[in-house]
Amino acid sequence: MKYDKPITMRRAIVEMDGDEMTRVLWRKIKDTLISPFVSLNVEYYDLGLPERDRTGDVVTREAAKAIKRLGVGVKCATITANAQRVGEYHLKQMWPSPNATLRAALDGTVFRAPITVRNIAPAVRTWKKPIVIARHAYGDIYKGVEMRVPGAGLAELAFTSDDGNRSVVPIHRFDGAGVLQAVHNTDASIEAFARACFRFALSSGQDLWFASKDTISKRYDHHFKDVFERVYETEYRDAFTTVGIHYYYMLIDDAVARVVRSEGGFVWACKNYDGDVMSDMVSAAFGSLAMMTSVLVSPNGQFEYEAAHGTVTRHYRRFLAGETTSTNPIATIFAWTGALRKSGEIDSNTELVGFANKLERACIDTIEGGQATRDLTSLSVEPMEALSTDEFLAAIKARLAKD
Ligand code: NAP
Ligand code: MG
Numbered sequence: 163m164k165y166d167k168p169i170t171m172r173r174a175i176v177e178m179d180g181d182e183m184t185r186v187l188w189r190k191i192k193d194t195l196i197s198p199f200v201s202l203n204v205e206y207y208d209l210g211l212p213e214r215d216r217t218g219d220v221v222t223r224e225a226a227k228a229i230k231r232l233g234v235g236v237k238c239a240t241i242t243a244n245a246q247r248v249g250e251y252h253l254k255q256m257w258p259s260p261n262a263t264l265r266a267a268l269d270g271t272v273f274r275a276p277i278t279v280r281n282i283a284p285a286v287r288t289w290k291k292p293i294v295i296a297r298h299a300y301g302d303i304y305k306g307v308e309m310r311v312p313g314a315g316l317a318e319l320a321f322t323s324d325d326g327n328r329s330v331v332p333i334h335r336f337d338g339a340g341v342l343q344a345v346h347n348t349d350a351s352i353e354a355f356a357r358a359c360f361r362f363a364l365s366s367g368q369d370l371w372f373a374s375k376d377t378i379s380k381r382y383d384h385h386f387k388d389v390f391e392r393v394y395e396t397e398y399r400d401a402f403t404t405v406g407i408h409y410y411y412m413l414i415d416d417a418v419a420r421v422v423r424s425e426g427g428f429v430w431a432c433k434n435y436d437g438d439v440m441s442d443m444v445s446a447a448f449g450s451l452a453m454m455t456s457v458l459v460s461p462n463g464q465f466e467y468e469a470a471h472g473t474v475t476r477h478y479r480r481f482l483a484g485e486t487t488s489t490n491p492i493a494t495i496f497a498w499t500g501a502l503r504k505s506g507e508i509d510s511n512t513e514l515v516g517f518a519n520k521l522e523r524a525c526i527d528t529i530e531g532g533q534a535t536r537d538l539t540s541l542s543v544e545p546m547e548a549l550s551t552d553e554f555l556a557a558i559k560a561r562l563a564k565d
Contacts, residue, residue: 169517171203172509175501176228176466178260179208180238182473183481187491187551188238194555195562196498199517205232209260211241215253222260226267229464233508236501237264237468238494261468265299269351270460271358272297273429274441274470276448277455277496279529281542284426285447291427293444296362297437298355299458301347304434309342317342345382352386354461356393359431360409362459364401369408372431373417386433387411445470450537452490457500467500469493486550488536492525495558524561533557 179188196202207225214221229235241247242259265272275294278284311317317333333342356372363370372390374383394402394409402409412420414436421430421444432440445454454470470493477489499518506514529538532546535554539546549557 168197168199168201169511169513170201171502171505171514172511173234173505174203174205174232175505176225176232176235177202177204177206178225178235178237178240179206179210180240180473181210182239182241182475183478183487183489184239184469184471184473184494185210186478186481187489187494190551190555191491191495191498194559195495195521196502199521199562200502200514209237209240211243211247211251211253211257214240214257214260215251218254219257219263222257222263223267225260226264229264229268229466230460230462233464234501234505235464235466236497237261237466239469239471239473241473262304264466265458266305268299268458268460268464268466269354270299270458270464270466271355271362272299272437272456272458273362274437274445274454274456276445277453277492277526278448279453279526279538281530281532281544281546282449282453282538283541283543284449286422288423289426289448291425292448293421293424293426294362294366294368294429295437295441295444296355296359296429296431297441298352298432298434300351300355300434302345302434303343306343306345308344311336311340311342313339319344347382347386349389352389353393355431356390357397358459358461359390359429360394360398360402363407363409363429364398364405366429367405367407369410369428370431371410371412371417371421371428373412373414373436374433375414377413383433390431441470449541450490452493452535452537455493455496455500465501465504467497467504469497486552488548488554489551490535490537491551491555492529495525496522520565521558521562524558524565528554528558528561531561 205228207221209222240260243253243256248256273294273296276292278292314336316335318330319333320330322328359370374386376384376387445451451471456468456470458466474489477487481487499522503515503518533549534546536548539548
């Protein structure tokens with residue numbers, strides 16, 4: 163790649179900064195691998211916890227609006243505040259998860275795909291191809307309301323329609339203290355999720371699996387099953403047949419058992435919580451959380467790219483103590499390449515698309531060439547050189563600049 167004339171971007175994308183070790187990585191990635199080659203056109207939002215606290219979390223909501231307006235965003239990992247973080251950062255309150263806010267605002271589906279490399283064998287021996295997890299990004303416990311039940315009494319679930327009709331079902335008669343939870347979802351969101359999954363399966367030529375617990379949850383989960391079935395039969399069956407792919411519904415526990423014995427190479431649609439948990443399992447089994455990419459796709463065609471992992475707090479503590487860290491930047495780099503490629507595709511900017519592809523190739527070639535961060539070298543099937551984050555970024559840059 164030539165340095166003298168950076169690639170120009172016609173449209174702005176939304177850049178969302180984050181926290182801790184990934185915030186450190188963010189800057190290094192931009193300085194080393196992006197800014198020398200691309201004249202960045204971004205609208206910047208600082209979603210780091212101090213700025214979310216200062217703005218009363220307005221900055222997160224503004225970022226979501228900006229993605230709706232501009233169409234493409236790239237996000238650094240952020241801290242989800244909990245009681246411990248409230249103390250650590252002296253927060254005004256326990257702000258909601260930025261990812262939950264963005265997902266709710268865009269009502270999108272999150273697709274998570276592992277980046278596979280030749281020299282890292284998946285922990286599950288039968289897996290030969292990536293497994294893409296499609297996580298429903300709206301509702302269920304992420305929009306749940308909860309209550310501590312102080313003592314004996316009757317819990318009921320009530321709904322009052324706008325025209326005044328009220329239906330009530332008993333939940334449980336408590337003999338003593340306990341807990342309560344109410345969750346919801348909407349037909350519109352479930353349908354959008356189903357369509358996003360069928361479309362993604364079609365465009366990537368992979369089978370689609372969907373699983374829930376409909377035998378136990380006869381109204382809630384069963385409704386998900388019915389919606390998927392209806393959308394498939396009325397809108398996608400013919401296209402699936404033409405492409406030669408299949409849609410399978412199964413029980414979630416059956417799906418888990420089948421996934422572990424499969425070869426991979428399919429899209430696994432998961433309800434919100436299942437997707438949260440299973441994506442971490444799948445990424446860990448494919449190698450490292452640091453090799454899992456994530457993209458939130460809205461029904462209106464907006465895209466938000468990020469790494470699937472968090473802010474890598476343990477490494478950040480060591481970084482603050484002055485130690486050299488070996489934090490893997492790959493998933494965060496692929497968030498940038500994903501966003502730049504999408505922006506290039508929308509604008510027919512072949513140079514930008516070409517750059518994104520080259521940068522990804524340089525990352526994979528560096529790892530397959532035997533150099534990586536420690537999380538990967540320890541998993542490799544052949545001897546590798548363990549590098550610090552800075553050394554690894556320099557090695558990727560050297561390959562990129564050679565092209
Ligand atoms: P994490 O940041 O994903 O890290 C968990 C562990 O996974 C790390 O300690 C590290 O293991 C390994 N790891 C993850 N990413 C790595 C990388 N790039 N390179 C090398 N190793 C990596 O999860 P967490 O520690 O549970 O969460 C930390 C913070 O991130 C929390 O505040 C959480 O709220 C937030 N979070 C944010 C997002 C998001 O913004 N999308 C997602 C998840 C969590 P070793 O220590 O063994 O090396
Ligand atoms: Mg998770």
